[in-house]
Amino acid sequence: MGILDIEVWGKDSKKREERLGTCKVDISALPLKQANCLELPLESCPGTLLMLVTLTPCAGVSVSDLCVCPLADPSERKQISQRYCLQNSLKDMKDVGILQVKVLKAVDLVAADFSGKSDPFCLLELGNDRLQTHTIYKNLNPEWNKVFTFPIKDIHDVLEVTVFDEDGDKPPDFLGKVAIPLLSIRDGQPNGYVLKNKDLEQAFKGVIYLEMDLIYNPVKASIRTFTPREKRFVEDSRKLSKKILSRDVDRVKRITMAIWNTIQFLKSCFQWESTLRSTIAFVHHKGEPLLYVKCTLFSGNIGLCL
Structure with missing residues (x-):
């Protein structure tokens, strides 16, 4: 664990967004499984952010390079498969499975800058878990080559991968999005996905290449189907109809x-x-x-x- 960077944004009556300030939290200094009330002064403007932070270990969430891909190691893959085998169907019912996503590259992205280039990065969302790649500057054909690992809580969840253009202090520009139901994943098959608009109704511009592996326990997955879905902490703003x-x-x-x-x-x-x-x-x-x-x-x- 390291430093948590926090940004505070404001939105005016014209729906314009502006960054109000930033602050940092040293996660490594906080105790686990305990509510920590923090009063953080904002660095770039007057004001204080009051927040309640509880650190809870979450098995399975990780980011790594291709050279240290968890499921690429036969012994580690065997160990993970054993954890979700039928014999362990009644152990830790919330731990349904694990998803590994290799974000390889994207090609022919939209040029968001006046220079005819973009500064793209990827945001991956599965339920309330959100991870992102690093930014590759001045490039319409970025290669991230990163591996993301997510715990599966509901086999009916949908993996959302959104490509953004980093824009300094301003909100990032949208470059395209794909949504992949977990049940449609074919293990270990690299696939190119055509990026779509925000509503996922029309093709946008560009293709993103992903390789995914899904290991889960079918008994746990079936039981979880009959329980209420986890509430999303991050809700999309209401769209104009x-x-x-x-x-x-x-x-x-x-x-x-x-x-x-x-x-x-x-x-x-x-x-x-x-x-x-x-x-x-x-x-x-x-x-x-x-x-x-x-x-x-x-x-x-x-x-x-x-």
């Missing part, structure tokens, strides 16, 4: 027309454009409100009593 936006715009139009017609009706009554209509309206107004308009706008109600 074009369908909802179109519906709300239509509502505003209809409400605007209703109010306009009401105003024109009242105007005609006061101007006595129709003697009969104006007389009935004012006689009726003595007993109760002349008109009540109830409009539903988005999630609230607007009442107009005339």
Whole structure:
């Protein structure tokens, strides 16, 4: 364990993000399995970050180079396979299996900089576990050659690999994404995956090459299927729905027309454009409100009593 770098970001009303400050925590100095309340002054701006940190060992999570790939060692692979064999189906029910991902390279990425290059790195997410590669600067065909190991808690999870462009103090730019269900993984087969957009609906630009190995206990995996899924700690921000936006715009139009017609009706009554209509309206107004308009706008109600 080493130094944990923390960045604090803010977002204004225009959804622009800005880094407010940074601080560091020496993880090696903290006791394990104990809640540690830390008050950390921010380095680059006034203010303090108050946080609660609990260190819990998590078996199976690691990052290494290709030369020290865990499952490449026959003896280590045999030991891991033995841990998830059928004879151990009733031991540590939360430890379902292990996933090893080799992030080899990417080709033909989008140029995010004015120089026609990018500074790409990869973020890998499986459940609440998140690991990332180093950044390769000024390159559209980066080679990371890193090995990531994740513990499997739910065999129905999906591995998400996102390529970003590092942009200094600003939020990284999106360069493409792939989502791979664990059950679709074929052990030890290098594959090229076409990068897609953020919604995974359309092809983006570029291909990423991954090689994956999955070892798990089928009995534990089956039992975990009937238990609630682990809650995601990192949630995506709510996206703007074009369908909802179109519906709300239509509502505003209809409400605007209703109010306009009401105003024109009242105007005609006061101007006595129709003697009969104006007389009935004012006689009726003595007993109760002349008109009540109830409009539903988005999630609230607007009442107009005339």
